Amino acid sequence: MGDAIVTTAKPPQIAIVGGGIVGIILALGLTRQNIPVRVYEQARGFREVGAGIAFSACARRCMELINPAVVDALRRCGAVSISDDDDSDDYLRWIDGYNQHLKDDPTYQKPLSQISGGGFRGCRRDQFLEELEIDVPPGTIEFGKRLEGLEQAKDGRVILSFADGTRAEADAVIGCDGVKSRVRQHLFGTDHEASHPQYTHKIAYRGLVPMDRAIDVLGDWKAHNFHHHVGPGAHLTHYPVANHKFLNVVVFLSDPNPWPDYNNMVAEGTREEIEIALRGWHRTVLDLVKLLPDKMITWALFDLGEFPVPRYNTRNICLAGDAAHASSPHHGAGACAGVEDALCLTALLGQVCATPPPDGDYVRALGAAFETFDAVRRSRTQWLVNSSRRVCDLYHQSEWADPRRWIKAETCFEEIRDRSYKIWQFDADDMVQRTLADFERRLAKESNGGVTVH
Amino acid sequence: MGDAIVTTAKPPQIAIVGGGIVGIILALGLTRQNIPVRVYEQARGFREVGAGIAFSACARRCMELINPAVVDALRRCGAVSISDDDDSDDYLRWIDGYNQHLKDDPTYQKPLSQISGGGFRGCRRDQFLEELEIDVPPGTIEFGKRLEGLEQAKDGRVILSFADGTRAEADAVIGCDGVKSRVRQHLFGTDHEASHPQYTHKIAYRGLVPMDRAIDVLGDWKAHNFHHHVGPGAHLTHYPVANHKFLNVVVFLSDPNPWPDYNNMVAEGTREEIEIALRGWHRTVLDLVKLLPDKMITWALFDLGEFPVPRYNTRNICLAGDAAHASSPHHGAGACAGVEDALCLTALLGQVCATPPPDGDYVRALGAAFETFDAVRRSRTQWLVNSSRRVCDLYHQSEWADPRRWIKAETCFEEIRDRSYKIWQFDADDMVQRTLADFERRLAKESNGGVTVH
Numbered sequence: 001m002g003d004a005i006v007t008t009a010k011p012p013q014i015a016i017v018g019g020g021i022v023g024i025i026l027a028l029g030l031t032r033q034n035i036p037v038r039v040y041e042q043a044r045g046f047r048e049v050g051a052g053i054a055f056s057a058c059a060r061r062c063m064e065l066i067n068p069a070v071v072d073a074l075r076r077c078g079a080v081s082i083s084d085d086d087d088s089d090d091y092l093r094w095i096d097g098y099n100q101h102l103k104d105d106p107t108y109q110k111p112l113s114q115i116s117g118g119g120f121r122g123c124r125r126d127q128f129l130e131e132l133e134i135d136v137p138p139g140t141i142e143f144g145k146r147l148e149g150l151e152q153a154k155d156g157r158v159i160l161s162f163a164d165g166t167r168a169e170a171d172a173v174i175g176c177d178g179v180k181s182r183v184r185q186h187l188f189g190t191d192h193e194a195s196h197p198q199y200t201h202k203i204a205y206r207g208l209v210p211m212d213r214a215i216d217v218l219g220d221w222k223a224h225n226f227h228h229h230v231g232p233g234a235h236l237t238h239y240p241v242a243n244h245k246f247l248n249v250v251v252f253l254s255d256p257n258p259w260p261d262y263n264n265m266v267a268e269g270t271r272e273e274i275e276i277a278l279r280g281w282h283r284t285v286l287d288l289v290k291l292l293p294d295k296m297i298t299w300a301l302f303d304l305g306e307f308p309v310p311r312y313n314t315r316n317i318c319l320a321g322d323a324a325h326a327s328s329p330h331h332g333a334g335a336c337a338g339v340e341d342a343l344c345l346t347a348l349l350g351q352v353c354a355t356p357p358p359d360g361d362y363v364r365a366l367g368a369a370f371e372t373f374d375a376v377r378r379s380r381t382q383w384l385v386n387s388s389r390r391v392c393d394l395y396h397q398s399e400w401a402d403p404r405r406w407i408k409a410e411t412c413f414e415e416i417r418d419r420s421y422k423i424w425q426f427d428a429d430d431m432v433q434r435t436l437a438d439f440e441r442r443l444a445k446e447s448n449g450g451v452t453v454h
Numbered sequence: 455m456g457d458a459i460v461t462t463a464k465p466p467q468i469a470i471v472g473g474g475i476v477g478i479i480l481a482l483g484l485t486r487q488n489i490p491v492r493v494y495e496q497a498r499g500f501r502e503v504g505a506g507i508a509f510s511a512c513a514r515r516c517m518e519l520i521n522p523a524v525v526d527a528l529r530r531c532g533a534v535s536i537s538d539d540d541d542s543d544d545y546l547r548w549i550d551g552y553n554q555h556l557k558d559d560p561t562y563q564k565p566l567s568q569i570s571g572g573g574f575r576g577c578r579r580d581q582f583l584e585e586l587e588i589d590v591p592p593g594t595i596e597f598g599k600r601l602e603g604l605e606q607a608k609d610g611r612v613i614l615s616f617a618d619g620t621r622a623e624a625d626a627v628i629g630c631d632g633v634k635s636r637v638r639q640h641l642f643g644t645d646h647e648a649s650h651p652q653y654t655h656k657i658a659y660r661g662l663v664p665m666d667r668a669i670d671v672l673g674d675w676k677a678h679n680f681h682h683h684v685g686p687g688a689h690l691t692h693y694p695v696a697n698h699k700f701l702n703v704v705v706f707l708s709d710p711n712p713w714p715d716y717n718n719m720v721a722e723g724t725r726e727e728i729e730i731a732l733r734g735w736h737r738t739v740l741d742l743v744k745l746l747p748d749k750m751i752t753w754a755l756f757d758l759g760e761f762p763v764p765r766y767n768t769r770n771i772c773l774a775g776d777a778a779h780a781s782s783p784h785h786g787a788g789a790c791a792g793v794e795d796a797l798c799l800t801a802l803l804g805q806v807c808a809t810p811p812p813d814g815d816y817v818r819a820l821g822a823a824f825e826t827f828d829a830v831r832r833s834r835t836q837w838l839v840n841s842s843r844r845v846c847d848l849y850h851q852s853e854w855a856d857p858r859r860w861i862k863a864e865t866c867f868e869e870i871r872d873r874s875y876k877i878w879q880f881d882a883d884d885m886v887q888r889t890l891a892d893f894e895r896r897l898a899k900e901s902n903g904g905v906t907v908h
Binding site for chain 1: 763764771841
């Protein structure tokens with residue numbers, strides 16, 4: 001290598017499609033490095049429902065590396081531990097939600113397993129997004145931009161066209177546009193199975209219960225700490241929210257039937273549906289369900305697990321977050337994986353800009369960067385999609401209902417522990433090193449005319 | 455603590471039921487520490503079929519800690535790498551055994567995944583056992599001793615009675631008597647589901663093919679290296695044996711039907727059965743199957759996966775190896791797990807003898823030792839039983855036969871890799887430390903009248 005090349009080449013323009021949490025975090029990673037970026041969001045303004053979201057300690061480490069402003073935003077929206085105020089207790093606990101194990105104590109639920117180390121901090125999605133946007137330079141996010149088409153220009157740049165008739169150009173496009181991603185449809189065609197969300201055959205009902213009423217049913221300690229109540233064909237998860245003023249209760253049911261329409265993932269539901277599904281369950285679970293409202297929303301859970309995306313990149317277009325690997329929520333790690341993606345892309349695009357090509361043509365380097373992204377991220381994130389389905393199936397094992405199979409049922413927790421640790425013990429700094437090394441290898445290979453350099 | 459107590463207490467007498475590989479390795483671990491041990495074996499002499507067995511690097515580390523004579527015995531029977539002579543290549547490789555991916559090259563099989571790090575060394579079971587027995591002190595193994603009953607004497611010792619009308623006594627009994635363990639039946643009763651082997655719904659056919667004929671079909675490189683050919687409802691595994699003079703070929707088929715009788719796990723089979731099951735598979739696989747003999751043995755694969763053992767210990771009686779956690783062979787780790795057990799027990803019984811109780815009554819200390827064994831070993835080994843079934847199900851995914859599902863099918867390898875590493879990267883030295891620490895805690899707790907000491 002000769003002396004460092006001093007260049008006045010303009011940095012490449014990046015377009016992010018989708019202004020959800022992952023898109024905005026990625027934008028913050030790029031603007032921090034002075035990389036020009038535009039975010040195109042189809043909604044006109046607020047666009048996240050008020051539901052909760054939690055980030056693991058390793059996702060927060062990713063945020064710190066992306067841009068410390070992201071961690072600040074999370075802190076500002078009052079992110080709190082999902083368990084007791086005592087920070088040292090961040091256990092997830094699984095208890096038997098079905099069987100009565102002690103005849104003389106009908107409130108007793110058998111503890112099945114507990115693990116700690118996730119370090120989850122939860123907050124409201126809409127609040128977090130609002131806080132994130134404070135740090136995005138004005139004019140970066142364009143609202144009301146519904147993507148219609150992507151076209152490769154002759155010079156390799158990408159032309160985006162929107163439903164409002166406008167167009168935009170960029171050196172690279174990153175689709176952070178969620179489970180129903182238009183960018184993904186563009187890459188694979190609308191006929192491709194991976195272009196559409198896939199039903200996981202699980203539905204969820206969510207509700208908030210005032211903490212004092214929850215304590216009447218669960219007792220003080222259980223009400224203030226995260227618990228999964230597992231049983232045949234269903235599980236119920238609860239944890240405190242809003243400074244322990246409310247208990248967030250989520251009931252997940254297995255559903256053998258198809259879901260009529262992936263364009264509409266919610267339906268009107270009732271508490272009675274839950275009560276029918278949980279007939280015969282432990283009294284504590286049934287008493288808790290009684291505290292939910294009569295009318296509820298049924299959330300159908302979709303992912304990309306049946307027909308995963310073949311690859312996350314095509315030339316200078318790539319997919320990240322749910323657009324690439326939408327997951328069911330059972331590991332609480334879908335958004336965390338998107339944050340890992342954002343870190344990987346932040347590192348790559350930073351490197352692309354740090355070494356501008358002599359001819360000012362970034363398209364090749366961006367293509368190599370996205371190749372690296374696919375190589376580093378696809379296997380782990382598709383594993384996560386599978387794993388989330390798998391742990392839910394283990395929670396819903398029919399074995400819980402058969403005393404002869406209880407021993408068998410409980411052997412699942414070693415696997416669940418391993419899967420959780422794989423997610424939580426992710427080494428963000430190491431991923432950045434692996435990413436940059438892989439990218440360097442690819443660039444060296446390209447400049448050697450395709451010969452692999454070891 | 456006061457001064458060290460000098461004692462002349464006799465060490466406890468240990469009875470091992472079953473003189474298979476795990477029983478003999480455990481006996482070598484005990485005799486090395488001068489712990490009196492008797493092995494009761496129902497067969498009159500040789501008792502292992504000539505099939506192969508392989509030990510991972512971590513199993514060999516366990517052997518070294520148990521007794522270096524075990525590693526020597528393995529070396530003497532000519533244990534060799536299961537892949538190419540080049541020791542640096544110890545990869546397991548998975549290739550598509552079903553689909554034709556390149557129309558212009560019918561020998562091409564798509565590589566799906568490869569991982570290394572197992573460090574497997576294979577040999578013949580019967581040879582290894584023969585070499586092991588050379589180092590066992592004469593008179594330690596009693597042949598022709600078929601266990602009939604176990605009885606607890608008033609002083610807590612155990613009385614073993616045998617089918618030949620003889621009896622024996624011991625301070626502790628360890629059942630290393632395999633998947634059909636009599637000791638297990640004694641502990642749980644013959645009516646208990648865990649007392650009997652459970653059909654995994656997989657059958658296996660094994661055959662040896664002369665290497666030159668195998669090379670004609672597979673090519674030189676593939677024939678000399680370990681491969682799994684995977685596909686819908688079946689897989690075929692091969693690796694070189696006998697100094698690369700032969701290729702060991704094992705075909706595994708899924709079988710939805712029940713197996714008539716767990717007392718007879720083999721049946722007469724034919725090559726034609728395999729050919730019918732593999733109809734439509736890749737030409738290379740079918741050509742290899744043609745080299746198998748017309749008449750073959752069908753091996754039904756049993757384990758303890760449907761009804762796992764509730765616990766591995768009851769007072770001073772315990773189960774180890776297949777008797778506790780017989781596994782299907784798909785991780786190649788069943789015997790390795792038994793060797794880990796033997797190390798755990800060797801460490802525990804060494805500690806029991808190193809600190810003889812003042813009253814010479816070992817029964818309580820042995821009970822605590824077996825409690826520790828159960829706590830340290832049960833979760834990992836029952837996970838292994840599940841995992842072995844799971845990876846076989848992944849090899850046999852119906853997805854391999856559907857081009858729209860190939861991407862999905864291939865996402866399984868991240869999980870298979872994690873599972874393999876969990877087995878191979880086991881830290882034997884760390885297990886010994888954890889074992890001794892747990893045992894010490896239990897003893898301290900007992901001597902405090904049951905109060906937990908932290």
